[in-house]
Amino acid sequence: MAILKVARLGHPILRQVAKPVPPDEIRSPEVQRLIDDMIETMREYDGAGLAANQVHTARQIAVIEVLANPRYPDAPHIPLVVVINPVVTPLGEETEDGWEGCLSVPDMRGIVPRSRAVGLECYDRDGQKVSLIAKDFFARVIQHEHDHLNGIVYLDRMRDLSTLSHIAEWNKHWLGIREQAD
Numbered sequence: 001m002a003i004l005k006v007a008r009l010g011h012p013i014l015r016q017v018a019k020p021v022p023p024d025e026i027r028s029p030e031v032q033r034l035i036d037d038m039i040e041t042m043r044e045y046d047g048a049g050l051a052a053n054q055v056h057t058a059r060q061i062a063v064i065e066v067l068a069n070p071r072y073p074d075a076p077h078i079p080l081v082v083v084i085n086p087v088v089t090p091l092g093e094e095t096e097d098g099w100e101g102c103l104s105v106p107d108m109r110g111i112v113p114r115s116r117a118v119g120l121e122c123y124d125r126d127g128q129k130v131s132l133i134a135k136d137f138f139a140r141v142i143q144h145e146h147d148h149l150n151g152i153v154y155l156d157r158m159r160d161l162s163t164l165s166h167i168a169e170w171n172k173h174w175l176g177i178r179e180q181a182d
């Protein structure tokens with residue numbers, strides 16, 4: 001396994017639409033190694049998720065995991081999920097504002113509206129079809145990673161850039177100010 005270099009905002013790969021992985025390639029050593037490396041990279045940098053674009057590979061693969069995470073100390077735990085070729089469907093009209101950060105936009109936070117619940121259909125790393133409903137923080141992370149795979153970053157989704165904050169200032173001025181801050 002290897003820790004991969006993370007692309008930062010401005011690298012064109014973050015604006016590319018990732019290509020789907022043919023289902024019969026999911027179990028290939030190349031794809032499995034990429035998934036392992038993405039998991040290791042996400043854990044190394046305390047990400048809640050990581051999309052393949054962020055490690056310079058425009059394929060429809062994302063990994064999500066939230067355990068005890070110093071970047072998101074109050075977030076509910078999410079066991080490791082590997083998401084391949086995701087189709088994400090908002091469930092209902094309800095949106096919720098919440099803080100997001102991104103390993104490709106280092107040391108920044110901003111408030112982003114997201115659907116409170118989404119349906120997710122995808123393949124897992126064994127090539128099995130997965131269908132689930134996610135709510136709240138899990139739904140938020142799915143939408144964030146799904147956006148990456150479509151060349152979108154969370155800044156594009158912010159309604160009001162005045163909440164965009166450096167993490168040091170965020171800790172001083174914003175921490176705990178809004179409910180559902182992640």
Ligand SMILES: [Zn+2]
Nearest residue numbers: 101102103104
């Ligand atoms: Zn991100």
